Amino acid sequence: MAAGRPQLTLAELAAAVAERSGGRLAAAIDGDGDRYIDAVAPLESAGPSHLTFLANVRYRNAVATTRAGAVVLTAADHAALQPATSVVVCEQPYAWFAFAAQVLNPVAQHTPGIDPTARIDPDAKIGADVWVGPGAVVEAGTDVGVGCRIEASSYVGSGVRIGANTRLYPGVRVLDECSLGARCVVHSGAVIGADGFGFAPFAGAWIKIPQTGRVIIGADVEIGANTTIDRGAIDDTIIEEGVKLDNLIQVGHNVRIGAHSALAACVGISGSTTIGKRCMIGGEVGIAGHLAICDDVVITGFSMVSRSITRPGVYSGGFPVEEANTWRRLVARFKRSDSLVTRLKRLERAAGAAPDQEEDDD
């Protein structure tokens, strides 16, 4: 990946970041703007040609002693941490670092073409500058936009639309009639448009309900490895623009995920649930079906959501581990909480106090 990596001075890098961010990320350089920078690196291992930043507050002590050629910091951190190297001072160091890393690591250009072992249906429409890898399949009536990459052994069903410059890594499956916007990235093993889980009980067995909806994915969506997004039962499953899905996520049929929401790995979303815009869902969260989560909701990892959420904010539901014996005792006490309440009531009665109405209700 290091091949052909660009080398720029710190000042050139700052100019490139300003341009890439549409002029919205201003920065001042305190130090040597003529120093050459050729890569990003972690605080502790960065060398003199590397750019680094403060990824986590736990690593603050490493800033002062970093050997990096430059570090990106807020003005406050710059003043407080006093690194011995050049500093890019800006308001959003993480975003600045992200753009700089993009500048320093341009996506390798692919050679357009169709591998001779790929199977493209004559009724598929393949845009200019597309690469279709070995063993990949594109079925009839499908439209692959300019600049796309359909990598090795990926499968694109019939009637699919893929926007310009979208990339399917090796082994992605996009089933019939689904669509992806421009500039999407889909990682290996993701399955888009498998049947939703729809069965009606009848006479001791399950009757399959044909899943006739589609999956509609907006622009700039990234989908992690082995993530599954089911097609709608009747209506469509919808992933709006800019959504980022990590690996091994399950998105049930008729779910809608609002623009720019980000979901960490192993999240499961049951059917017909709507998630708002700009939500952040932590790893292994489970969300029941037919719920509505409003915009700007944060759910911390390992939580269960079984009711709709109507107010923006942070929500939690997980218990941190304890040493096993302690945990066993806590769980045992929890399961005996009835007896605790009984004892409390007995004492209250003995003391002549009126027990809480609320507690008497259950």
Added chain:
Amino acid sequence: MAAGRPQLTLAELAAAVAERSGGRLAAAIDGDGDRYIDAVAPLESAGPSHLTFLANVRYRNAVATTRAGAVVLTAADHAALQPATSVVVCEQPYAWFAFAAQVLNPVAQHTPGIDPTARIDPDAKIGADVWVGPGAVVEAGTDVGVGCRIEASSYVGSGVRIGANTRLYPGVRVLDECSLGARCVVHSGAVIGADGFGFAPFAGAWIKIPQTGRVIIGADVEIGANTTIDRGAIDDTIIEEGVKLDNLIQVGHNVRIGAHSALAACVGISGSTTIGKRCMIGGEVGIAGHLAICDDVVITGFSMVSRSITRPGVYSGGFPVEEANTWRRLVARFKRSDSLVTRLKRLERAAGAAPDQEEDDD
């Protein structure tokens, strides 16, 4: 998918449903039996040629104002909701709707044949009317039943048996010696028969135990995208007839799942556990190993099962999310429940009451 969709009158549709259900689903039409119906649609967006139904009690208000050509309801809902359109009145609207959707959305017929890029071992036996897609592989000693579809880049190992009319979507893997019954549907990325997780600790490392069992799958089983079913360690892993597995489920070695059980996405079942017939397991449930869950058990989503269940019924174990500050306080209190009990005991002693024996045990 709309291509070649049948168009029937409501009366013809009712007759087709009656036939498809083996005469077990009677219905009366209140309204215009001669109206043409060509698709199913949700209550809110259905138009005059669409059939709809009440998918969830939350949508009851939409029944009265639906523009659908017909709606399937129980007699009670029909009387209570008084829709302005034709009504199919029956005892099991969901099942009736499922059969009707099947009639209106027949599975597209595949063209039998073997794609020239598929690799069929000369010692494999391929039944009549089978389709093997591009890049698919069928190994020696394998028997693929009549009417099966083995779609693009799927892999079927050696000594496998696949019953008639079973469909493997693109990218399914069935490893050596496993078997599937008739009319199964396996979605993309599912892996059937990978090694179970069997290692013996020895001298600070792990010694692999060869996984010599198989996976045996009954008829009419559906397996979701990227679900994994491990082969048995010595005995077989068994999925009985009519079982429905959603996406991203893990079934450990030597598990048995009883007929017509349905498991939602992201469930994990550890090795050697037996699940009874007609069970329903919610999403993200985790079930420990070497347990027995009896027939007719319902486990709600996000629950942990660490003991056998011997009585049919509904079981739960998840905590719904709270606003994060509230949750933190609740967890802190929970972890101090020892001190609560101590204080209670102190009060009881002061009041001259004998503390509960049970509480003194721990």
Added chain:
Amino acid sequence: MAAGRPQLTLAELAAAVAERSGGRLAAAIDGDGDRYIDAVAPLESAGPSHLTFLANVRYRNAVATTRAGAVVLTAADHAALQPATSVVVCEQPYAWFAFAAQVLNPVAQHTPGIDPTARIDPDAKIGADVWVGPGAVVEAGTDVGVGCRIEASSYVGSGVRIGANTRLYPGVRVLDECSLGARCVVHSGAVIGADGFGFAPFAGAWIKIPQTGRVIIGADVEIGANTTIDRGAIDDTIIEEGVKLDNLIQVGHNVRIGAHSALAACVGISGSTTIGKRCMIGGEVGIAGHLAICDDVVITGFSMVSRSITRPGVYSGGFPVEEANTWRRLVARFKRSDSLVTRLKRLERAAGAAPDQEEDDD
């Protein structure tokens, strides 16, 4: 799989196990050392040519009546259970059984060669005795060690190194620049080296941070079906030697897993977390990012780890299911624990006791 299975006397089998374990597993035979053994089998179904062992304490009663040709037991179990058949007496029956199963079930030798439909880049280096299956792809600059198997439709990117005798089952993906040690086993659908989940928030959207690290995997690692291991963001993701990962596990970017740790299915590990050596992580455990778990930690299934663990031991965090009505009442009480504390304080004040300082803090 039974084809070509070896047949040995019990004494010959014991000698083979002794050799395979490097002489570290001594055993004494009490009974007929000349009996032929050709397979391992479970206690209950084993026959006279089968070796069996006590897999779980629940099955102790079955030892006395087993029809197996031989059973592996500790001296204590031998004395206590008195089986009517030959006994292999040793200190570590499970490890002895594992080695014996390996002897009785040798891995089938593959025929070296490159399937004509595989695509090997001319700049890839393929060692002796390698098998590359149909539709598999090996990109430029990659080095595949002697004796490897790259099975059907697997994908190996550019600049990858794969150690000797490693096996990729059908449909594995190893992305650019990653490396695997010798004797690894990677099951179908696993994805090694997809991009980590790295995005910086900026102006209401997410800016992708190029994931320029690699995945580095040691020798003797086994990786389950559909498991995903993300490449590092800048530094590498590292899986040390002898680690065993079950199915559907997510390993985030820059995670390090120490040697000989074993993780059960559906575990999720967020980015930059370090797990020590010889840890055992139960199924569906979730581990937050930027944590350090020390060596020799056991985490039981369905636990959430949100802080570092610095002492070896067993840790738990899951609540076992209850009958649903009981559970609902317990959760309701839990959510009202504030009121419980309030009532307790009221009683304490009435009794003239000083409330705990700790409880007053929140």
